[in-house]
Amino acid sequence: MQSEKSWFGLPVSLLWGFVAIAIFMSGDGFEMAFLSKHITDMGFSPAQSALVFTLYGAAAALAAWSSGVVAEIITPQRAMRIGFVLWVVMHVLFMTLGLGMRNYGLMLLFYGIRGLAYPLFIYSFVLMIVQNVPKDQVSSAMGWFWAMYSIGIGCIGSYLPSFTIPWMGETGTLWFAVAWVVAGGLLAMFALRNVGVESAKAHLSPKDKMRELSRAGTLLVTNRNIFLACLIRIINTLSLFGFAVVMPMLFVGQLGFTMSEWLQIWAVFFFVTIFTNVMWGVLGETIGWIRQVRWFGCLGMALSSLAFYYIPVTFGHNYWMAMIPAVMLGIFVAAFVPMTAVFPALEPKHKGAAISIYNLSAGLSNFLAPAIASMVLPFFGVLGVVWTYTALYLFAGVLTLIIRVEQPGHPSKASAAKNWRSTVAAQNKSS
Known part of the structure; x- marks a missing residue:
């Protein structure tokens, strides 16, 4: 793998992917500060609200665990596309049939399924980084990934709702999140469509894919x-x-x-x-x-x-x-x-x-x-x-x-000792 052109460790070929992560996670993070209270304000109990987030967290953990392999066997671009579409569809259903109709069962269903979406989107991009960036540059590239993640969910996603809620209300802010996720998802789909080489594991048989x-x-x-x-x-x-x-x-x-x-x-x-x-x-x-x-x-x-x-x-x-x-x-x-x-x-x-x-x-x-x-x-x-x-x-x-x-660039002591012995042996042999 050739050296990746970078700017302070940021891979230039993946630049718009990093921007897409920040935008996508901004929309995903809008609800963090107020959705639990919004659900209880609708008349549901704190325990019911907590269960909504518990199912969401369980789904997110499952998606995070499997996302790396899934991205490798179907390609990161396809996995990110699935995560993006799944987020938008489930969020719309959650807003209309769940919150909109105050149907607790559908809230659990659609918000829980939506929990599968964001890990599939962002962690598939992590695999894309690993596949396309030389090993000696992965650490710096991942520094940029987590920086974009923090900008999205930790800064924009946390602060912007404090301005939008007084203006358009909590429901309006939840709908506004869709615009951010769509912008991030579309940017990733178009900017990353020709990035990288398809993994050989994408052509495995279904049985071999399950083994992987x-x-x-x-x-x-x-x-x-x-x-x-x-x-x-x-x-x-x-x-x-x-x-x-x-x-x-x-x-x-x-x-x-x-x-x-x-x-x-x-x-x-x-x-x-x-x-x-x-x-x-x-x-x-x-x-x-x-x-x-x-x-x-x-x-x-x-x-x-x-x-x-x-x-x-x-x-x-x-x-x-x-x-x-x-x-x-x-x-x-x-x-x-x-x-x-x-x-x-x-x-x-x-x-x-x-x-x-x-x-x-x-x-x-x-x-x-x-x-x-x-x-x-x-x-x-x-x-x-x-x-x-x-x-x-x-x-x-x-x-x-x-x-x-x-x-x-940082060989272990065992490797260094092995290389030294090989060098000494080669010198003795030549002499």
Whole structure:
């Protein structure tokens, strides 16, 4: 594979694909801040509203897990097209027959199915990156991917509804999301239609395609390094998902911050990741994927997690001091960006299955973070949750000492020793 022309690590040939991800995820993220309350305002119970999102999350996790292999056996372009069309159709049905008719069963059905759509769209593009970008540039390209993701769902998707809801209402804002998703989907369909080479796995027989799909699970057993990488990726975002649940109890419930102040502090975290995802993606190629994850990801997140508790507790209701741990978290959580490059490097003959396991790890992190918090909180409070996450980050750091992955330009000690022995043998033979 020839060197990909890039701009600060951004592959030029895939430029419009990255833009499409930001636009698509903006529309997908419109509902995050208010849909749950909108459903309860319609007369449904909080438990019913929670079940809607539970089914959505389960569907999204399933789609994320399988998307890498699906994209490899039908091509990323087709998988993205399916995800795009599925999102639009299910959202329209959810709005008209679900919310529009206040039919709870149809709300569960259509919103749940829509959960399959966005992972199929965005994670198929991840495989396209892996297939078309040289291994020594994947980390920086993935930094840009997560930056676009943060711009979409974390910035535009979170802030724009605060302006549109007073103007067109919650229902109008939910319809407005369709325009953004359609724009992102169409841009991807036209801009990426001729990108890359079709995978050989696209021509497998149905039986062989099913066998390839099963590798999304079996690789965890057959490849020890994939299993270790999976554990590290799960731990990666524990604080991100867990702190969103437990920290309002500390900041608002105990320290006197208003909910608006807390939301602004948390928004700063997302804003910082836009830049640090790109930064760490590029630096990972120089520092080394695993070395960066160990010292800046694992250790950095351990210190950031502790800071998120001890700094506000020490300084009390001090808005600007509370911003410090949010910035720290935004800096160090992105240091795990090279993990996306690690998975396919560990299983180069089955990149789709490797990406699927990466996606599974991300989904499990989203699930396990609040689960750990719910188990620890009743016994040890918020401080116990913080120390549990910190211990897990340190554990992940230990795992980085065990995992073995060949990174272009950063040979392992075993490979270096083997090359040295080969060189010595060649010199002895010539002499």
